[in-house]
Amino acid sequence: MNTLTLEPLTRAAFEPFGDVIELDGAQHFPINGGTTERFHDLARVDVGPDTGGRPLINVFRGQPRAQPVEISMMERHPFGSQAFLPLGVLSYLVVVAPAGEFDASKLRAFFTRGWQGVNYARGVWHHPLIVLDVAADFIVVDRGGKEANCEETYLSASLRLVEGDLVYSSAA
Incomplete structure (x- = not known):
């Protein structure tokens, strides 16, 4: 049985695959007369080639996945990046x-620390939001436009989260 181990x-x-959005190690400096610290340029927002797309700011409410987590599909956004920023301190998985x-x-596969966000680069395959324990809200920055900006693919064998590892299992 093939395994895919979760990494920090x-x-x-x-x-x-894109950017990790976190304050540790980020460029920062004071603004507004020293009353605010700006953590600068944390992710590259990409709304694609000039096809009329624009950045959107959304809130996604992820529901906890049943355990063990089954992964049978992946998606990508061919016209722009997609960023997820948790609105609380919670860990979630990224595939x-x-x-x-x-x-x-x-x-x-990655296990996030509670304060980290991710920005998937344009075209990167990723699994939809994987929240583990409780429902959680995320600010999501992605592309809006006339074109369909989500493509899905289905795995020939599903992945299952088992005691810290993602393990290939038959789709049966």
């Missing part, structure tokens, strides 16, 4: 694969 979410590990033709052998 770090900027270096996630760099091929990704590189942009381009989907390749299940290149899947990676």
Whole structure:
């Protein structure tokens, strides 16, 4: 049985897929007469080529997944990035694969620390929001426009979260 081990979410590990949004190590400086600290340029918002797209700010309320977590599909956004910023301190899982033709052998899984957000780069395959314990709200920044900006693919074998690892299991 093939396994995909959860990794801690770090900027270096996630760099091929987008940005980790966190304050640790971020460029920052005081503004507004020293009354505010600005943490600058934490993610690259991409609304794609000039096709009339615009940035959207949304709130997504993720519901906890039944345990063990079954992963049978992935999605991507071909016209823009998509950022998730938790509105509370909670851990959630992130499963990704590189942009381009989907390749299940290149899947990676990350366990977030409660304050980290992620920004999926345009075209990066990712699993929809995986909240574990309680319902949780996220600010989501993505692209709005006339074009359909979500493509889905289904795995030939589902992934199952088992005691800290994602394990391939038959789809039966």
